Amino acid sequence: LEADVKICAEASLEIHLYLLSRSGRAEDIRSIVSHPQALAQCRHWLASHFPMPHVRVDDVASTAQAAQMAAVDPSLAAVASSLAVELYSLxxxxxxxxxxxxxxxxFLVIGDHQPRPSGDDxxxxxxSVKDEVGILHRMLEPFARNRINLTKIxxxxxxxxPWEYLFFLDLEGHIGExxxxxxxxxLEGRCLFIKVLGSYPCGV
Incomplete structure (x- = not known):
């Protein structure tokens, strides 16, 4: 939040996950590792194919780190993308x-410039706000009054x-409007802190 950068683009990509290991044999696996988000996206599959406590499932910092670990430990498997197969010989x-x-x-693209309005932004x-009765309603009221559609909160x-919160908000429109x-x-007059993270063309 302190960095002087802007969100200047977004992209939504279809993601496929793979279970990778040195041998490629399920019977060799004693532990599975990956980034928490990747593990969450295949939680049910893992539970049905590798039930605990027979196989441990642990979080690591990234899918790349998981693949690196699997490349040196034959008892360990990584949840990662297909790119890791070639990069780490899995x-x-x-x-x-x-x-x-x-x-x-x-995915968000971060840069040092603010894109110009495109007409579909x-x-x-x-x-941030204090935890008070009705505070969120007061925060969102200016958007409703100006007929601004919120797409995410x-x-x-x-x-x-304690009792203070950050709210991340996406809305339709450009800050130049x-x-x-x-x-x-x-909103600036009602909250403790506010920062515009960026205005950018809507992704596909």
């Missing part, structure tokens, strides 16, 4: 193990600040 134990066949992941912002607790500026200006 074998495929199972393909397309994601629970949802329409497994789509949204999205704006992302983050703000998520909350996260602030570290080391007067109605968006008006709503954000109104």
């Amino acid at each position: 074998e495929v134990v199972a393909s397309n193990i994601e629970d949802n066949a329409n497994n789509i992941t949204r 999205k704006t992302s912002l983050v703000f 998520e909350s996260r607790p602030l570290k080391h600040k 007067p109605r968006i500026q008006k709503a954000v200006k109104k």
Whole structure:
């Protein structure tokens, strides 16, 4: 949040997950590792094919790290993309193990510039508030009043600040539009902190 960069594009890509190991044999696997998000996307498949406690499932920092670990430990398998097969000389134990066949992941492109309005834009912002009755309603009211459609809202607790939260918001429109500026200006007077993360063309 402190970095002086902007979201300047987004892309949604279809993601397929693979179970990879040195031998490619399921019977050799004693532990499975991957990034928490990747493991969450194939949780049911793993539970049905490798039930605990016979096989451990552990989080690591990234799918790349998981593949690196599997490349040196024959008892370990990684959940990763097919690219890891060539990069780390691994074998495929199972393909397309994601629970949802329409497994789509949204990626954001970060840069140092603000794209110009395209006519089909999205704006992302983050703000923090105290935990008070009706606070979220007061935060969102300026958007409804200016007829701005919200496409996403998520909350996260602030570290080391009990009862204070960060809200991440996506809305339709560009920060260069007067109605968006008006709503954000109104919001500034109601919250503890606000930052526009970027306005960018809607992805496909």
